[in-house]
Amino acid sequence: MPYPTQPTASHFVNGAYVEDTAGAEIPVIYPATGEQIALVHEATPAIIEHALNSAKAAQKAWAALSGTERGRILRRAAEMIRERNHDLSVLETYDTGKPMSETLYVDATSGADALEYFGGLAGSLTGEHIQLGDDWVYTRREALGVCIGIGAWNYPTQIACWKGAPALACGNAMVFKPSETTPLCALKVAEILHEAGLPAGLYNVIQGTGAVGAPLVSDPRVDKVSLTGSVPTGRKVYAAAAAGIKNVTMELGGKSPLIIFDDASLEDAVGGAILANFYSSGQVCSNGTRVFVQKGIKEAFLARLHERLSEAVIGDPMDEATNFGPMVSENQMKIVQSYIEKGKADGARLVCGGARLEREGYYLEPTVFADVKDDMIIAREEIFGPVMAVLDFDAEDDAIARANATEFGLSAGVFTSDLTRGHRVIAQLQAGSCFINSYNDAPVEAPFGGSKQSGVGRENSKAAIEHYSQMKSVYVRMGAVDAPF
Secondary structure, X not given: OOOOOOOOOOEEEOOEEEOOOOOOEEXXXXXXXXXXXXXXXXXXXXXXXXXXXXXXXXXXXXXXXXXXXXXXXXXXXXXXXXXXXXXXXXXXXXXXXXXXXXXXXXXXXXXXXXXHHHHHHHHHOOOOEEEEOOEEEEEEEEEOOEEEEEOOOOOHHHHHHHHHHHHHHOOOEEEEEOOOOOOXXXXXXXXXXXXXXXXXXXXXXXXXXXXXXXXXXXXOOOOEEEEEOOHHHHHXXXXXXXXXXXXXXXXXXXXXXXXEOOOOOHHHHHHHHHHOOOHHHHOOOOOOOEEEEEHHHHXXXXXXXXXXHOOOXXXXXXXXXXXXXOOOOHHHHHHHHHHHHHHHHOOOEEEEOOOXXXXXXXXXXXXXXXXXXXXXXXXXXXXXXXXXXXXXXXXXXHHHHHHOOXXXXXXXXXXXXXXXXXXXXXXXXXXXXXXXXXXXXXXOXXXXXXXXXXXXXXXXXXXXXXXXXXEEEEEEOOOOOOOOO
């Protein structure tokens, strides 16, 4: 492998790397070259059993510790991730193809933020006292038990920590299955957690496709499932978890609107649209890919957008000067190419981009379509690539109604110099994670998640505690029991 930080086996279970070559081979492809850089094996039934049994056996003792003791380990892991950020960023770049100019600042560091935040919060997870005359009730916040995390391929380190940190802070154990496209980074998270003092069995990583995810979700030892993925996958996971009455949180992507009014700062609006469409080569679930631009500034917006996109540095992801990298896989690139062709066929105006670059790897040009209509496929379906659809609008009410005319509801953004309008419009947009004069900020202190078909529950912030714990109430009678017979 061409990088210094590398996992030494396919799985991390019960505090150690383990291998079972009987599992199907999963090649790891570097998106910048198309070359295979590693090979992992899908978890066999024996590996799945090992992971679930280890998690179940370790969880009760972990939950019995004080929150402060649990938090101390999580904060230590956060410090270790920050100390090793460069090597972890190299691994993230090889796993995903994202340029080092991104991974150095938003991937492992975001994971460290989550571990630090929930590590600090762990000691504050208390109940309350409710006085009822002479009697009283007290509440206890208790762990759920064994949690399953199923990750997506676009932020493998971050997602492994976003799910693991609140689960562990609340006293749970976790079995995490990363995407088979990006299997390496979560293994390093597990390794660092164990090195930081996390007892064996509490954070296990096993590899595989949906054939591994399905038995994890349906297993009776599992109390909670957290998924980041597509809506079709979410429906399957939700149904399987419902059969066992398991707790579920899901973040399922979207087709989010970004509304730009004609009084907005043009430079800021163009910058926000770039962040909402082309960061990580457009492979971000919350992206604002339906960009509604008020007609008064439409052509100026398109012209300045074209100018700034021409300045993108497309190249070797390991070069920190590069700020636009390849798609994560050949398959994902082909999916996006098919949407570009659909945009052309439907009559949208291609402003720039639209082609694959003539170089090795899975590179597509940043692509912008204008004159997009609401019923076009590129305005309705999630593309998950560097394709922006620009739609016109005249009036505020029209933009709001059209922005909400989607099954999704993950994110939404507004650019305007009128903050009264900004707050008024955001209040009417049907989305869970919203932005005013900004886009795609995701601090761990803020809840993240969607409405409608974009998901259930929230990640990050104090809201995540509700999804990784349960409340027990205890009624205490201080006097005699007055029974009817």
